[in-house]
Amino acid sequence: MEGYMTIKQTAEEWGVTPRRIQVLCVEGRIEGATKFGRDWAIPTDAIKPVDKRITTGKYKNWRKRKNSIRMT
Structure with a gap:
């Protein structure tokens, strides 16, 4: 489709x-993306959405810190 x-692509x-593109399509974060059967069609002029995942490292090893707090 043109x-x-x-x-x-x-x-x-x-x-x-x-897989990341599929997730963005399912979440509705790519404007104009439509599903045809089981395939997605993304407009050629679509803008890449901002990544909202946390990358600060704040939650790195949070389980280990949580468990060590309980044990003391």
Whole structure:
């Protein structure tokens, strides 16, 4: 289809994994993405959404810290 990209093409263009693109489509974070059967069609002019995942390291090893607090 003209004017649309596949998940694989979008992943290569944006530098992320195809699975991440699928998640963004399911969450509705890619504007204009539509589902045709089991495949997604993403507009060629779609803008990559901002990554909202936490990357500060604040939650790194949180289970270990939580367990060590309980034991003392």
